[in-house]
Amino acid sequence: MGKDKLPSKPNIFLLLLFFLPGNTPLNTEPQYMVLVPFMIHTESHEKICIQLTHLNESVTLSATLEHQGENRSLIDDVVSEKDVFTCIPFSLPKSNSTSVAFLMVTVTGDTLQFKSRKSVLVKNSESLVFVQTDKPIYKPGQTVQFRIISLDTDFYPLNEKVESQLLVVSQDTIIVIIQTP
Ligand SMILES: *[C@@H]1O[C@H](CO)[C@@H](O)[C@H](O)[C@H]1NC(C)=O
Ligand SMILES: *[C@@H]1O[C@H](CO)[C@@H](O)[C@H](O)[C@H]1NC(C)=O
Ligand SMILES: *[C@@H]1O[C@H](CO)[C@@H](O)[C@H](O)[C@H]1NC(C)=O
Secondary structure: OOOOOOOOOOOOOOEEEOOOOOOOOOOOOOOOHHHHOEEEEOOOEEEEEEEEEEEOOOOEEEEEEEEEEEEEEEEEEEEOOOOEEEEEEOOOOOOOOOOEEEEEEEEOOOEEEEEEEEEEEEEOOOOOEEEEEEOOOOOOOOOOEEEEEEEOOOOOEOOOOOEEEEEEEOEEEEEEEEEEO
16 A cells, blocks of 8 residues: 655644733623634635624624635624624635635724734645555556545545656666655
């Protein structure tokens, strides 16, 4: 069994906590907390989580993701509970290169107002390509039987087109070149 490429990097999911007003530990002031991954992978399941506590009035909670000139609304809801914890799933389309997105969160009520705009890094999801061959070494003229499986960073199979090429380098070495677009 031949195997070519191994997973390169683990999918590091760093959470960024970016707003927590109030310095006293036991306060009952309205508080806001937003959790977003430090880095977002395209075409994968990402999440933003928002926690609101000690609200004293109903507010409109909205979150918008600004990426490559487009604004996408992730949530735009009226919240009338005192405490809320919500996670909104989203996914970004593949982009040409590593880019930056801006996440804007606003909480607006009659007396309360909170606005935050944070940048997050957007990276193309790296797929992991596994190649299985029926023999470790081939002789010129032999047919190479192989199977290609491509997985995303969450180890879900991807429906990705893979191009392959067989090269007979010498008497007993064959190189299989795999290219993903
Ligand atoms: C809610 O709490 C904030 C901060 O303590 C205060 O400024 C505001 O007046 C309160 N609003 C209401 C409707 O009580
Ligand atoms: C996206 O939102 C930002 C901030 O509200 C605004 O400055 C920008 O013009 C918007 N872009 C588009 C394409 O609507
Ligand atoms: C990405 O690249 C393709 C072709 O190389 C181009 O047509 C497209 O406009 C690019 N998209 C962005 C967002 O730069």
